Amino acid sequence: MAKVLLLNGSPHKHGCVATALDEMIRVFDAEGVETELIQVGSAAIRGCAACGYCGKHGKCVFDDLVNETAPKFEAADGLVLGSPVYYASPNGTLLSFMDRLFYSTSFSKHMKVGAAVVSCRRGGNTASFDALNKYFTISGMPVASSTYWNQIHGFTAEDARRDLEGLQTMRNLARNMTFLMKAIQDAGERYGMPQVERGAFTSFTDGKRDAE
Ligand SMILES: Cc1cc2nc3c(=O)[nH]c(=O)nc-3n(C[C@H](O)[C@H](O)[C@H](O)COP(=O)(O)O)c2cc1C
Numbered sequence: 751m752a753k754v755l756l757l758n759g760s761p762h763k764h765g766c767v768a769t770a771l772d773e774m775i776r777v778f779d780a781e782g783v784e785t786e787l788i789q790v791g792s793a794a795i796r797g798c799a800a801c802g803y804c805g806k807h808g809k810c811v812f813d814d815l816v817n818e819t820a821p822k823f824e825a826a827d828g829l830v831l832g833s834p835v836y837y838a839s840p841n842g843t844l845l846s847f848m849d850r851l852f853y854s855t856s857f858s859k860h861m862k863v864g865a866a867v868v869s870c871r872r873g874g875n876t877a878s879f880d881a882l883n884k885y886f887t888i889s890g891m892p893v894a895s896s897t898y899w900n901q902i903h904g905f906t907a908e909d910a911r912r913d914l915e916g917l918q919t920m921r922n923l924a925r926n927m928t929f930l931m932k933a934i935q936d937a938g939e940r941y942g943m944p945q946v947e948r949g950a951f952t953s954f955t956d957g958k959r960d961a962e
Pocket residue numbers: 760761762764765766767768834835836837838839869870871872873874903904905906907
């Protein structure tokens with residue numbers, strides 16, 4: 751059975767982002783996909799300190815929800831990021847969480863399916879959507895898409911429930927994501943997963959890191 755982890759970056763447990771994620775969860779349930787929703791936005795999550803602790807110890811130096819989530823992410827076949835739009839970007843709590851989750855974990859995220867969902871009252875949705883998708887596309891994670899950019903509009907959950915096209919987008923997204931996860935699983939068994947080449951790490955540091 752495929753498993754999806756959903757992160758709600760909003761501080762509102764029952765707000766617009768939650769409404770969008772709930773719509774997806776209903777489809778996942780019907781499709782037999784296991785889900786777990788993590789309420790990231792209510793936690794006090796600080797940003798990455800770039801201390802390098804994770805490189806040596808395999809986990810973040812700040813032992814909070816990020817380290818708790820890491821093994822759940824490792825076990826998942828798909829990850830959904832839900833964020834409210836704050837000043838035309840994903841909200842700060844989710845970004846801090848994601849920087850630390852992706853930077854501090856060394857397990858392969860390759861071929862886990864990603865999907866980003868954003869909610870705004872008015873504007874800034876596609877810029878936020880782009881920012882979230884970048885966590886996936888730097889990590890070898892195929893991105894699930896839908897019948898529109900994955901957004902819902904509203905200031906309150908009640909508004910979001912009236913965004914019928916937004917809700918439809920969420921249902922189609924969950925269906926496409928389910929299909930992708932199953933297809934990747936089948937193809938992996940049939941053809942094997944694609945090879946990942948590593949080693950080259952070109953950043954022209956010229957010893958600057960040593961001098962830090
Ligand atoms: C600090 C802050 C900044 C916001 N910036 C924007 C914005 O740039 N564009 C917009 O349309 N809505 C903005 N909003 C409104 C929220 O994005 C919108 O109400 C969202 O749907 C709330 O989702 P939630 O109920 O899941 O928290 C902002 C809200 C807050 C609190």
